Amino acid sequence: MTETLQNLYLGFSVALSPEVLVFAIIGCVVGTLVGMLPGVGPLAGISLLLPATFGLQPTTAIVLLAGIYYGAMYGGSTTSILMRIPGKAASVMTSIDGYAMTLKGRAGPALTIAAVGSFIAGTLSVAFLMLLAPLLASFALRFGPPEYFALLTLGLLVLAFLTGGSMPKTLSMAAFGLFLGTIGIDLMSGFFRYHYGIVELSDGIGIVPVAVGLFGVSEILLTAGQDKAPAVQKPKLKDLPPSRQEWRDSTWPIGRGTVLGFLIGIIPGSAHIISSFVSYALERRISRNPDKFGKGAIEGVAGPESANNSAACGAFVPMLALGVPSGPITAVMMAALMVHGIAPGPLLMEQQPQLFWGFIASMYVGNLVLLILNLPLVGLFVNMLRIPYAYLYPSILMFCVLGVYAVNESLIDVWVMTAMGALGYVLRKFEFEVAPIVLGLVLSPMLENALRQSLSMSSGSYAIFVNRPIAVTMLAIAAFLLLLSFLPLLRRGVASSRAQLGLES
Numbered sequence: 036m037t038e039t040l041q042n043l044y045l046g047f048s049v050a051l052s053p054e055v056l057v058f059a060i061i062g063c064v065v066g067t068l069v070g071m072l073p074g075v076g077p078l079a080g081i082s083l084l085l086p087a088t089f090g091l092q093p094t095t096a097i098v099l100l101a102g103i104y105y106g107a108m109y110g111g112s113t114t115s116i117l118m119r120i121p122g123k124a125a126s127v128m129t130s131i132d133g134y135a136m137t138l139k140g141r142a143g144p145a146l147t148i149a150a151v152g153s154f155i156a157g158t159l160s161v162a163f164l165m166l167l168a169p170l171l172a173s174f175a176l177r178f179g180p181p182e183y184f185a186l187l188t189l190g191l192l193v194l195a196f197l198t199g200g201s202m203p204k205t206l207s208m209a210a211f212g213l214f215l216g217t218i219g220i221d222l223m224s225g226f227f228r229y230h231y232g233i234v235e236l237s238d239g240i241g242i243v244p245v246a247v248g249l250f251g252v253s254e255i256l257l258t259a260g261q262d263k264a265p266a267v268q269k270p271k272l273k274d275l276p277p278s279r280q281e282w283r284d285s286t287w288p289i290g291r292g293t294v295l296g297f298l299i300g301i302i303p304g305s306a307h308i309i310s311s312f313v314s315y316a317l318e319r320r321i322s323r324n325p326d327k328f329g330k331g332a333i334e335g336v337a338g339p340e341s342a343n344n345s346a347a348c349g350a351f352v353p354m355l356a357l358g359v360p361s362g363p364i365t366a367v368m369m370a371a372l373m374v375h376g377i378a379p380g381p382l383l384m385e386q387q388p389q390l391f392w393g394f395i396a397s398m399y400v401g402n403l404v405l406l407i408l409n410l411p412l413v414g415l416f417v418n419m420l421r422i423p424y425a426y427l428y429p430s431i432l433m434f435c436v437l438g439v440y441a442v443n444e445s446l447i448d449v450w451v452m453t454a455m456g457a458l459g460y461v462l463r464k465f466e467f468e469v470a471p472i473v474l475g476l477v478l479s480p481m482l483e484n485a486l487r488q489s490l491s492m493s494s495g496s497y498a499i500f501v502n503r504p505i506a507v508t509m510l511a512i513a514a515f516l517l518l519l520s521f522l523p524l525l526r527r528g529v530a531s532s533r534a535q536l537g538l539e540s
Contacts, residue, residue: 042392043165049393050400055095059397062099063404066106070126071114077107081367093375094390098397100368101351105157105398108344109405112149113416116336117142118431120251126343127308127473128315130250132328132335139331142417143275148285148333149340150409156293156341157402160348163297165395167352178302180488181499185509186302187482190309192513193316195471195520202520205471208462212475213482215240223487235447244439244452245476249469251435252456255428257463275414277333285337288318292341299342300349312474314342348398354379355391 049055069080080103088096111126116133129149136145178186195205218229219239230236277285295317296310318338319328328335354365369379377387384391422430439452459469493499500506 042388043396045388046392046394046396047399049094049389050098050396054092055098055393055397056400058091058095058099059102059401060404062102063106063401063408066103066108067110067405067408069103070107070110070112077104077364080107081364085367085371088371089374093372093377093387094393096371096375097368097390097394098401100371101394101398102401102404104364104368105344105347105401106405108157108347109150109153109409112153112336112340113146116145116149117416118251119254120431120435121246126311127246127250127470128311128339129336131315131470132330132332134254135329135331136333136336141331143413144277144281144333145336146413146416147275147277147410148281148337150406150413152285152289152292152337152341153344154402154406155289156296156345157348157405158399159293160297160300160345161395161398161402164348164351164355164398177505179503180485180492181503181506182509184482184485184489185500185506185513187478187485189509189513189516190313191474191478192516193313204467208467208469208471209475212472212477213479214475215245215472216476216479217483222484233447235443235445238443239480240451240476241443241448242473242476244448245455246473247435247439248452248455249459249472251431252452253459253463253469255432256456256460258424258428275417281333284333288314288334288338289341291317292338293345296342296345297349300346301352308343308477309474310342310346311339312470314338355383355394 050059065080065084066077069077081100084100084103088099091099111121112129112133114120115126115130117137119130119134121127121130133145133149136142191206191209195202195209216239218236220227220237227237292310292314295314299310299313315328315335315338318332318334319325322328322332322334350365354369372379377383377390435452436449439448440446462469489499490497500510
């Protein structure tokens with residue numbers, strides 16, 4: 036413990052040096068702005084600023100890029116809560132209850148809880164990162180393609196089970212998302228699938244156009260279809276802080292989201308996205324009043340926001356401890372370190388203690404900077420709701436189009452967003468949940484690759500999933516949850532059959 040405190044002291048002496056501190060603040064500010072812009076996520080922000088780090092010291096460079104990463108985790112909640120437009124895919128779940136709170140005049144509390152929850156989750160997860168990185172990273176090494184396939188399958192079914200809604204509806208939406216994820220060039224065979232002559236679909240359908248269309252554009256269409264425009268809100272200063280009850284209701288979701296997000300974050304994949312879905316589904320399942328979710332439940336904001344920020348820190352565990360990137364974002368950050376002649380991995384802590392512990396300490400500082408940056412701006416953000424809808428919604432639509440187009444400079448992405456907006460409008464009219472579509476789209480490439488790699492390892496034998504203890508355990512749990520979910524349907528079917536037989540007799 037003494038050695039850890041000494042190392043942390045070394046880290047803070049690096050993180051609080053003027054140059055590193057300035058770049059940490061710059062990264063946080065840029066990340067917050069990047070997160071707020073529809074379509075421009077942390078990966079785009081980090082990629083654009085990567086060349087600017089080549090002339091910096093390695094510690095300063097990694098601190099700047101990390102600030103952009105978790106700053107974007109913070110910033111994505113703003114447009115999600117105020118306008119139901121996820122700035123990034125991880126903010127999809129926040130937009131559901133966050134926007135419902137905005138319609139009730141509680142946008143201020145939603146933004147405050149999102150900022151405080153993100154700060155607590157980010158700070159605690161950095162402590163977990165500092166203490167548990169080697170242990171958790173060694174466990175993550177035991178996961179091969181069969182385990183990833185079982186884990187992703189289990190994740191889909193757990194989310195469908197926890198949502199508490201119609202299991203067939205949820206699974207059908209997830210299946211549609213999985214299908215969307217198969218569009219494009221198959222990386223293993225090179226075959227161009229489901230393209231219908233559109234060359235731009237070679238890289239597949241982007242998550243951003245789908246998320247912005249299903250949530251942002253569909254919301255605009257639903258509002259436009261109302262008999263009269265919604266009343267312009269005039270938020271008061273006294274309504275900005277959360278009430279005591281809202282603080283109490285948020286405490287446990289923040290704690291659960293922090294732990295859940297960190298554990299999911301160490302597993303390679305889109306951890307910050309998956310963790311927010313899992314957290315929302317869990318909070319809804321264990322709630323005493325699950326019907327309030329989707330209608331402005333503060334737990335639906337606190338849990339997912341804490342989970343995605345905690346997962347952002349958890350994603351650094353395999354990168355720093357093993358030199359294994361957990362996703363595209365950490366892969367770009369690894370590239371930045373390698374450009375400076377530093378190889379992440381088990382020896383990083385011993386060979387570059389100033390960089391390792393300076394990076395850890397800078398995350399504590401960055402989370403505090405983001406809290407100080409975001410809380411005073413809550414009133415400013417909420418006052419955007421004073422703009423009449425006749426001016427606000429066309430502006431939102433314009434930013435949606437510009438944001439989606441800017442990602443790949445592709446008009447096809449704009450058309451995808453438009454089609455998904457129309458589809459989202461129809462699905463929400465028929466009371467389907469559209470969030471599982473986004474999750475299916477995210478998981479589809481990983482699920483398919485894990486399955487095909489597993490079958491390649493076993494020469495086409497499905498027995499590989501039974502012969503590996505971790506994989507067979509997770510698949511058994513998935514099968515049990517599936518059976519558990521359909522038992523009520525079977526019971527109702529048997530009861531109705533008996534009733535019909537009784538009437539006939």
